[in-house]
Structures are given as C-alpha cells and as structure tokens.
C-alpha cells in the first residue's frame with residue numbers, strides 16, 4: 001500500500017507548527033541567492049513550492065506518491081509537481097541552479113537515499129547549490145525534540161521507522177553526502193537542534 005495514502009490529506013495541517021519556520025528559512029535562502037531554476041525532490045504535498053510561488057519564484061518538484069501529488073495539484077495555488085522516482089530522475093545533467101529536498105532521506109534505505117543524493121548532485125549545475133533539510137540528532141538536540149522526532153517516526157511505522165533508525169545509527173546526513181564535490185555554504189538548526197538545513201555548493205571541475 002502507498003505510504004502516504006491516508007496521511008497526505010492532513011500532512012500539512014498536522015506538521016504546520018514544526019514545518020513553517022523551516023519553510024520560511026528555505027524562502028529566505030532562495031531570496032538571498034536568487035536561483036533561476038529550482039527543483040524540489042520528494043516535494044510531497046508541494047507546500048514549499050506553493051509558498052515559493054506566492055513569493056514569485058517558479059520552481060518544480062517531483063514525488064513518487066500519487067496521494068501527495070494529488071494534494072500538490074489542489075488548492076488556490078497549485079504546485080508544479082511531477083510523478084518521478086528521485087533515485088532515477090529523467091532530467092538532464094546540470095539542469096538546475098538549486099536542487100533541494102526536505103525530510104525525505106531519513107525515510108529511505110541507505111542505498112536509495114545515497115542514490116537520491118547522487119541524482120541531486122548530477123542534475124545541479126556546476127557552481128549551483130543543493131539544499132537538504134533533515135534530522136540531525138546529537139548531544140545538542142534537546143530530550144523533548146528527540147522524543148517528538150522518535151514519536152513521529154514510530155507513528156509512521158514499519159519500513160519508514162526502520163530506515164529512520166538506520167539513518168540515525170549511521171550518523172545522519174554526513175554518511176550520505178559526497179565529500180569531494182560539495183562544499184558547505186551555510187547551515188541552520190531547528191526544533192531545538194533536532195533538524196538541520198544544509199546549503200551545499202557543487203564545486204566547479206577546474
């Protein structure tokens with residue numbers, strides 16, 4: 001059964017207090033760097049894309065869940081989201097100035113998450129940026145935040161929860177990122193140090 005079949009309808013409303021500060025920061029970063037071509041990988045309900053559209057940014061997204069894409073294509077503001085597997089994207093190399101993903105990598109098995117990151121790097125232009133939002137659990141994360149994050153992930157259940165635990169045990173995002181092609185530009189923390197936003201730049205070849 002499709003994972004988001006039932007939760008897609010209330011996903012945005014349920015997670016709004018947790019997500020909105022992060023959505024706002026993403027918009028600030030995009031305003032700061034004025035990217036002309038933006039791809040949101042695993043865009044879900046398209047909430048971030050809709051908020052960007054309201055701010056005057058044209059961006060597109062891909063997701064594998066029909067239930068999520070159905071929400072993305074509803075409402076006053078519609079997001080441009082296509083059905084596509086993030087681990088085998090159809091885009092040509094170096095197509096986008098910014099490629100982002102939020103809260104997708106922790107729920108995939110390690111190999112798939114790794115492939116998604118590789119694909120994100122491939123479709124980013126040289127000198128372009130990659131923005132990743134996901135959990136970072138460390139000694140700086142408050143106990144309350146850890147408990148809430150584990151509760152959310154446990155509620156998601158099954159394979160999702162198993163993948164989350166593997167993600168945490170492998171050390172989170174650093175275990176998925178290439179060390180040679182990407183240089184960190186900025187990072188921001190949310191949810192009492194339980195969530196990180198990483199802005200990375202794809203280095204030019206020469």
Ligand SMILES: C[S@@+](CC[C@H](N)C(=O)[O-])C[C@H]1O[C@@H](n2cnc3c(N)ncnc32)[C@H](O)[C@@H]1O
Pocket residue numbers: 004041042043044045047048062063064065068084085086087101102103104108
């Ligand atoms: C937790 S949701 C996050 C959605 C959105 N990025 C956000 O910030 O609200 C993870 C999303 O990743 C999508 N997803 C999972 N595996 C995928 C894949 N292989 N290709 C494309 N989308 C995928 C799911 O369908 C889901 O919509």
